[in-house]
Amino acid sequence: MAVSFIHPPEPLEVLWLQIKPCRLPREISSIFVTIIYYPQPDREMAAQLIDHMQIAVDQILTKHPDAAIVMLGDFNQLDLNPFLCDVNFRQVVDKPTRGERILDKIVTNVHARYNDPHILAPLGRSDHSSVWWTSREPTPPSNSSQTRMTRPMKDSSIRAFGQWISNHDWEEINTDDSVSEQCANFYATLHTAIEKHFPMRRVKLHPTDKDWMTPKIKAMIKSRQKAFSCRNTAVYKHYRNKVSREIATAKSTFYSTKIQNLKTSNPAAWYRGIRSMTSGKIQPTRITVPDVDSENYIEISQRINEGFASYSADLIPINPSRLPAYLPSRHPVPLIQPWEVYRELKSIKQSRSGGPDGISARLIKEFAYELSCPLTKVLNCAFGKGIFPDVWKRAIITPVPKTSPATIDGIRPISLTDHFAKLAEGFIAKWTLDDMKPSLDSHQSGNRRGMSTSHCLVSLLHELYLNADKPKSSSTIVLTDFAKAFDHIDHGIAIQKLLAMNVRPCVVQLIANFLSDRKQCVRYFQQLSEWISPHGGVPQGTKLGPIIFLAMINNACLDDPESSPALSIYKYVDDLTLVECRQSEQRPVIQEAVDDLCEWSRMNNMDLNPKKCVTMEFCFSRNHPDPHSFVSTTKSFANWIV
Numbered sequence: 324m325a326v327s328f329i330h331p332p333e334p335l336e337v338l339w340l341q342i343k344p345c346r347l348p349r350e351i352s353s354i355f356v357t358i359i360y361y362p363q364p365d366r367e368m369a370a371q372l373i374d375h376m377q378i379a380v381d382q383i384l385t386k387h388p389d390a391a392i393v394m395l396g397d398f399n400q401l402d403l404n405p406f407l408c409d410v411n412f413r414q415v416v417d418k419p420t421r422g423e424r425i426l427d428k429i430v431t432n433v434h435a436r437y438n439d440p441h442i443l444a445p446l447g448r449s450d451h452s453s454v455w456w457t458s459r460e461p462t463p464p465s466n467s468s469q470t471r472m473t474r475p476m477k478d479s480s481i482r483a484f485g486q487w488i489s490n491h492d493w494e495e496i497n498t499d500d501s502v503s504e505q506c507a508n509f510y511a512t513l514h515t516a517i518e519k520h521f522p523m524r525r526v527k528l529h530p531t532d533k534d535w536m537t538p539k540i541k542a543m544i545k546s547r548q549k550a551f552s553c554r555n556t557a558v559y560k561h562y563r564n565k566v567s568r569e570i571a572t573a574k575s576t577f578y579s580t581k582i583q584n585l586k587t588s589n590p591a592a593w594y595r596g597i598r599s600m601t602s603g604k605i606q607p608t609r610i611t612v613p614d615v616d617s618e619n620y621i622e623i624s625q626r627i628n629e630g631f632a633s634y635s636a637d638l639i640p641i642n643p644s645r646l647p648a649y650l651p652s653r654h655p656v657p658l659i660q661p662w663e664v665y666r667e668l669k670s671i672k673q674s675r676s677g678g679p680d681g682i683s684a685r686l687i688k689e690f691a692y693e694l695s696c697p698l699t700k701v702l703n704c705a706f707g708k709g710i711f712p713d714v715w716k717r718a719i720i721t722p723v724p725k726t727s728p729a730t731i732d733g734i735r736p737i738s739l740t741d742h743f744a745k746l747a748e749g750f751i752a753k754w755t756l757d758d759m760k761p762s763l764d765s766h767q768s769g770n771r772r773g774m775s776t777s778h779c780l781v782s783l784l785h786e787l788y789l790n791a792d793k794p795k796s797s798s799t800i801v802l803t804d805f806a807k808a809f810d811h812i813d814h815g816i817a818i819q820k821l822l823a824m825n826v827r828p829c830v831v832q833l834i835a836n837f838l839s840d841r842k843q844c845v846r847y848f849q850q851l852s853e854w855i856s857p858h859g860g861v862p863q864g865t866k867l868g869p870i871i872f873l874a875m876i877n878n879a880c881l882d883d884p885e886s887s888p889a890l891s892i893y894k895y896v897d898d899l900t901l902v903e904c905r906q907s908e909q910r911p912v913i914q915e916a917v918d919d920l921c922e923w924s925r926m927n928n929m930d931l932n933p934k935k936c937v938t939m940e941f942c943f944s945r946n947h948p949d950p951h952s953f954v955s956t957t958k959s960f961a962n963w964i965v
Contacts, residue, residue, distance in 0.1 A: 326355065328386070329379045335372055336360040339379065348461075351433070352389040359396035373405050380412075394430040397451065403430065418442045420452045427451055468527040471849075474517075475524055475538070476685065484520040488690055491516075493697040502705045506712045509701055510680065517682065535577035540569050607848065610722060610729045624847035627722050628855050631736050631843070634810040635859030638928065641814035643709075643835040656706045656829045659750060664702070665695035667746050678741035679717045687742050702747055709832040711751075713840065715744035717854070718862055720845045736810065738843065738862035748866040751837070754830045755821070755870050762824040764877050769896035770869040779895045783902065786891060787941060790904035797942040799913050801901040803920065804935035808897035809868065810860040812875055813928040814838045817861075820874040837867060872896065879923050880916060890916055907944055 326339040342354040357379075361372060376394065383390050392412075403414055411432045420427040420442060429440065436459055443453040495508040526538050547562035585596045609617060612626050668691035673684045687694065705712050718738035726733035740748075763771070768779040790796050814835070821831050841862070845852045861868035879899060880892045890913060893900040899920070903913040924931055 326383075329382060331375060332371065335368070335375060336362075337372075337375065348436075350389060351391045353387050354391045354393070355383050355387075357392070357394040357396075359394060359398065361397065361399050361401045364400050369401055372401065373403075376406055391433040391436075392431060393433070395428065395454075397426055398428045399426050400424075403428070406430070415456070416440050416454060420454060421450060427454055429454065429456060468529050471526050471528055472523050473526050473538075474521045474681075474683065476521055476683075480520045481689065484516060485690065485693070487516055487520070488693040493700075496697055496700055502701075502708060502710045502712055503714075505701055505704060506714050509697060510714065513682070514680075517686070521686075534581070535570075535573040537569075537573055540566065540573060543569060608724050608727075608729050610724065610731060610734060610847070612731050620848040620850040621852070624845040624850050624852035627731060627734070627847060628720065628843065628845040628852040630731050631720060631810065631845070632855045632857045634807045635812075635857050638811070638813050638859035639815065640856075640858045641818070641835060641839050643832070643839050654827055654829060656709075656833070657754065659699055659702050659706070661695045661699045663750075664699045664746065665691050667749055668695060668698075671742055675742070676739050678739050678744060679719055680714070680741045680743070682742065684742055698743065698746070702750070705747075706750075706833060709829065709836060711747065711833055711837040715741055715747060716837065716841045717741075718841070718843045718865075719851070720843050722845060722847065736843075736845075736863060738864040738868075739846075740862070740865055745866060748837070751830060751833050752866045752870050755826055755834065755867070758826040758830065759821075759824045759870070759874060759877075762877070763873065764894060766892045767873065767877070767894040769894065769898075770873055776895055779893050779900075783893050783900065786902060786904065791941065791943055795907050795944055797905060797907040797940065797944075799903045799905075799911055800939040800941070801913060801917060802937045802939070803899045803901070804932045805897050805924070806930045806932035807860075808929065809863050809872060810857075811929060812859055812861050812872065814859055816927055817871050817875050820877065821871070824874055824877065826874075834867065834871065838871075869896065875927070875929075880920055907942060907946075 324341055326341050329339045331337040331339070336359070338358045340356045340358075342356060344354070347354070357376075359372070361369070380392060383392060406412065407414060407430070412430055413432075413434045414428050414430050415434050415437070416425055416428050417439070419425055431437075438457050438459055441455040443455050445452055491512070493509075493512070495512055496505050498505070498508075500508070524538070543562055543566050547559060547566055550558035550562055581596065585593045610623060610627065611617070612623050615622050615626060617623075668687055671684045671688050671691075673688060675684050677683055701712075718740050721737045721739060722734040723737050724734050768774045768776065787798050787800075790798050817838070818831060818835050821834060822828070826834075838861070840856060842854045842856050843862075844854050861871045873896075876894070876897065876899070879894075880901070891902040891904075893902065901913055901916050901920075903911055903916075905911065921931065
């Protein structure tokens with residue numbers, strides 16, 4: 324039947340039909356077929372037809388989100404690229420239908436369900452070939468499921484746990500035991516109570532599950548179907564109505580927690596959320612490891628972990644007991660108050676993933692008041708002895724690909740640590756930044772409150788524009804990049820930098836203990852590797868890691884500005900940019916700054932990556948000066964002329 328809510332404008336020759344067969348795949352609610360005839364090329368008519376196609380598709384998908392749409396006909400030389408920008412639609416005819424040109428086309432969003440079209444002889448006296456397009460043989464739906472362990476938090480369990488933790492006196496941590504024993508007692512008590520009130524449950528997840536589906540709804544559906552099979556009408560109607568109410572509640576909750584927040588988030592988060600909901604679950608990226616089967620997840624995770632540890636294998640591990648520079652400390656660590664711990668615990672985002680201890684952010688935030696006092700005692704005891712507890716120095720590494728396809732050399736290690744570890748790091752990070760702030764390089768825009776890439780870019784462009792207004796001027800930019808910048812930090816050098824920036828020795832002692840004897844494992848497709856202790860580097864994803872790196876790179880390119888007044892420096896974390904503005908006939912001196920940076924890198928056990936270092940020259944004069952080549956050690960940088 325004709326589609327009543329779509330009205331093609333004159334003079335377009337378009338017919339929309341809606342087809343409702345007796346049986347359709349569950350994923351398809353209805354089929355819409357469009358017959359289109361586009362005559363000789365007409366720019367105005369082409370734009371009108373493309374606009375009509377886009378508007379009509381939006382109207383159909385608004386009313387029927389799971390509809391199958393097929394647009395076919397004689398398109399002649401109509402350019403379909405503006406419409407095919409939508410990744411869900413594809414033009415499937417790939418062979419000529421008249422002479423050597425493809426004039427008869429099929430555009431659809433269900434191309435995966437059909438075979439490739441065949442070109443047949445014309446019908447009657449037509450000069451257009453026929454297109455034979457058949458559906459694929461239906462494949463039985465996969466009933467594969469994935470098992471995952473979860474810890475349900477029922478209201479009754481939350482009340483029971485709250486009653487226990489409110490009455491518990493935490494006598495086991497009010498002792499003079501070592502910091503390790505105190506943390507072990509704290510965790511043993513907490514884990515025992517969590518296992519008692521929130522036991523682990525095994526849940527089956529199907530790939531076709533909706534995002535709002537919960538184990539509770541699945542259990543009620545199972546009871547409903549059981550009552551239906553037993554012909555128990557009263558019980559069946561009871562569960563039928565209950566399932567309907569629970570689904571409505573789950574959808575409403577999903578909207579308020581997922582969709583509503585996306586409307587106020589940045590466009591990237593909005594796109595990811597909509598893509599996840601409309602295109603199904605986003606599958607994790609597979610990482611290619613030589614000589615390892617792609618399905619052997621344990622071996623791949625082990626190889627990835629060994630690769631991360633190898634970045635710092637040439638460094639000497641730090642030993643806090645052999646660093647006398649801060650011993651004895653004249654000033655003790657500031658005393659932490661329970662209300663400070665409570666405020667930090669309440670600010671934890673429930674969506675944040677936890678670390679190796681498996682304690683969820685929701686549980687911590689729910690009982691922030693009850694946990695604040697025992698945690699304050701543990702923190703003050705540990706910090707007073709200059710110790711960062713070993714149990715908080717473990718991290719589960721999530722490998723994040725930087726390239727596609729993902730390889731073992733092109734991944735970034737993101738550390739997932741315990742929420743309590745992040746709490747402890749937060750206090751140390753605040754004290755460190757307070758001490759470092761007077762000594763921080765003013766050109767550094769990364770990892771600092773109130774500064775971002777925008778500040779760095781605006782300042783850089785402002786300088787280039789000012790110089791471009793001067794006659795016969797030229798500007799040279801050298802953009803540098805460090806190889807494995809965070810993963811190849813020498814801990815001994817980092818400690819020296821912190822002391823040189825007047826960070827309190829008692830705080831430096833905690834940072835040295837934080838960096839020593841760290842352990843990490845890699846999680847890949849829910850499989851964990853063995854634990855490994857790296858010799859160097861700072862963990863990405865922690866609060867202290869970026870601050871330590873700021874101290875590490877702070878004195879890079881900090882020469883006397885009077886020696887080269889035309890040279891400017893811009894830093895954003897590990898991205899360092901050198902800018903020289905000069906008259907075109909003047910000799911550039913930026914190579915000397917590059918040489919100084921190379922020497923600084925050698926002295927600090929850091930390496931520039933020449934493959935990612937680029938030079939750019941800007942000159943708006945009619946006669947461009949000869950381009951200059953800049954060299955790092957023995958390798959030249961790529962050169963761009965604007």
